[in-house]
Amino acid sequence: MKTNTTPPGSLSRLWMAVPAVSFGGIGIELLLSSAGFPYAVWAGIAGCVAASCVLFYQAYLKPRKDIVSLFVPLYAVLIFIVPNEISSGVIVQTCYAATITLLAVRLEKLFNAPKPEKKTMKQMLNDYIVRLDPLLTVIDEETGHLVAQALLTYKFGLYGSAARKSTEALARLDAIAPHPGVLERALLILRERAGGFAESRVTTNPEHTFTEADYNTLAIRLRPDQIEDPAALDLDNALVLLYAVGIETSPDDEQALEEHQRFVTQILESYKDKLTV
Structure with missing residues (x-):
């Protein structure tokens, strides 16, 4: 408006x-x-x-x-x-x-219109969380806690634990209606990448990716010609999505996630020249 x-x-x-x-x-x-x-x-x-x-x-x-x-x-x-x-x-x-x-x-x-100000990465993150509201309303606290723990353990380099937490969170998604498919794919992407790191293996051709239908639910939305590494983009989108879900649905992890918000804003920062949000 x-x-x-x-x-x-x-x-x-x-x-x-x-x-x-x-x-x-x-x-x-x-x-x-x-x-x-x-x-x-x-x-x-x-x-x-x-x-x-x-x-x-x-x-x-x-x-x-x-x-x-x-x-x-x-x-x-x-x-x-x-x-x-x-x-x-x-x-x-x-x-x-x-x-x-x-x-x-x-x-x-x-000079009648105010000079447009560039959004900070924190503002972009907050706007993204607001955009995710339909998804966030169906996620219960226990699932949110597992999502937050999967993200935090991945951030700390505890890849085996991150993969296990992702599996536990995935098991709870079947009981949620409507089924949060984009969250499921984010957890699968994280689990696959964490599992590879746990085995000292780099996943170059990941099995799990986001779909075209997920585009509007992702934080980093790029044109096809802007995408240099699809696998890296999917992982970054998964991490931002999991952060948003965790901080909004798991009160027990809110403080820990806020303390590591810089981890997520740095991801967004790396795309600041390409973001079309």
Whole structure:
């Protein structure tokens, strides 16, 4: 959903006051000058300075700040108030008024929307956990505990234990409806990889992988041309998924998982230039 960042009511049209005040002051100056008023020039100067202050206020209200517009009152003082060799007559005033009018329009067009901020890996992880809510609601605490233990033992290099915990967690999934197929595949991927490491064997052609139907449930979603190592990507997605399930469904493991959150955010960090989440 888009957020309307334009101030409501009269503030959304504040930029119109810049040409109105500046050119209005110049118009009054011309009228006074035609009537022979000796200090008519100050009406135009006052209009330009006042319009500069309006532009400053307009820039100050914007979610993104324009340094040039914020310093416009200073420029007005230097040009029109501080003694210098620059003429402060109608021609200079008109050029100045036209310039700040363009700045006001530019400010309204380009600086009205907040500058987008890049999400941190922790924010991405939290967003992913929210996205997993339909899956998390069907996982009981005991299953969540086994999932968390499978992940933690794998992280600590206890691969044999990680494989056993994965098997225990898998045994409990059959009783869960609807069947959490993506979690089952994540546990199978972890068990296969942990089993290989336990035997000092690298699994180069894994039997278990995620399916195309799992795509929307994964944290790291890449285009086919971005995938360099499908097996590594599946393992990374499995680890992030198991972390999310464990921390949300196993209160007993929540603190331990929070202490090792960096392990998961580092996985996401390695894909930060490719993430399409």
